[in-house]
Amino acid sequence: MKRYKIKFITFFKNLILLLRPHLVFGFIQHLFLTISNTIQLSRWISAQSKNKLLINDFFDWKRDHYKRYGLYQSVLNILNEEKAAFNYLEFGVCRGESFKWWLENTKNSEHLMVGFDTFEGLPENWGVFKKGDMNAEIPLIEDPRGRFVKGLFQDTLPSFLKEGHLTNDKKLIVHLDADLFTSTLYVLTTLAPYLKKGDILFFDEFNVPNHEFFAFKMFCDSYYIKTKLLGAVNNYYQVAIEIE
Numbered sequence: 001m002k003r004y005k006i007k008f009i010t011f012f013k014n015l016i017l018l019l020r021p022h023l024v025f026g027f028i029q030h031l032f033l034t035i036s037n038t039i040q041l042s043r044w045i046s047a048q049s050k051n052k053l054l055i056n057d058f059f060d061w062k063r064d065h066y067k068r069y070g071l072y073q074s075v076l077n078i079l080n081e082e083k084a085a086f087n088y089l090e091f092g093v094c095r096g097e098s099f100k101w102w103l104e105n106t107k108n109s110e111h112l113m114v115g116f117d118t119f120e121g122l123p124e125n126w127g128v129f130k131k132g133d134m135n136a137e138i139p140l141i142e143d144p145r146g147r148f149v150k151g152l153f154q155d156t157l158p159s160f161l162k163e164g165h166l167t168n169d170k171k172l173i174v175h176l177d178a179d180l181f182t183s184t185l186y187v188l189t190t191l192a193p194y195l196k197k198g199d200i201l202f203f204d205e206f207n208v209p210n211h212e213f214f215a216f217k218m219f220c221d222s223y224y225i226k227t228k229l230l231g232a233v234n235n236y237y238q239v240a241i242e243i244e
């Protein structure tokens with residue numbers, strides 16, 4: 001029976017490929033992807049309702065960008081209790097608003113804080129934003145704990161990792177604010193060997209179904225990563241997630 005089923009599926013699949021469906025249905029590909037990812041996102045959000053979160057405003061019609069600082073602070077309060085130095089990596093710095101928040105609100109002189117960006121804007125179109133949008137001067141900072149790495153993550157992250165800063169004795173805080181699916185997936189998969197229990201991921205556009213959420217989902221599924229949501233604001237636009 002199984003043999004006939006496989007034969008039928010193979011025949012049907014080959015027939016579909018022969019008919020070149022992209023020529024007729026190509027225009028609805030993005031819509032289908034969005035529907036599929038939105039369903040997955042909604043399922044993921046529902047599954048979080050049983051967790052006790054540090055902060056969560058779901059559901060609120062009004063988006064307030066400054067709420068993200070409340071999320072950072074609620075996680076930082078826990079990190080401060082632990083009193084240990086951590087490594088903070090931010091992917092997507094632009095003018096440095098979030099990076100500067102982390103520099104200004106953390107005092108431990110042993111923290112390493114590194115921000116990565118092309119500083120030439122997005123490498124691809126993202127929704128209404130075009131390639132090259134969000135370009136910015138490298139922010140000026142005077143804190144010796146912080147530094148920036150200019151270039152595509154895909155070019156700069158491997159050599160940064162070879163410098164050997166990411167040791168097991170320090171918690172890793174990864175702030176993913178590159179907006180794009182490709183950039184986010186690249187960073188997560190490249191950092192996979194360095195991520196350990198207790199490390200924390202921040203996302204800045206998590207509830208965009210085809211980008212940060214999709215990259216996170218692909219990453220967790222592919223690497224069998226278990227996570228725990230710590231907090232969410234702006235209806236899961238910004239989230240903090242702990243690696244289990």
Ligand SMILES: C[S@@+](CC[C@H](N)C(=O)[O-])C[C@H]1O[C@@H](n2cnc3c(N)ncnc32)[C@H](O)[C@@H]1O
Pocket residue numbers: 091092093094095096097098099116117118119120121122123134135151152153154177178179180183
């Ligand atoms: C939304 S902005 C970051 C905003 C910043 N975290 C803040 O809140 O102030 C996104 C940034 O990601 C950067 N970016 C996206 N993909 C990248 C990649 N593959 N390599 C380097 N930079 C990237 C863009 O250049 C852009 O400056």
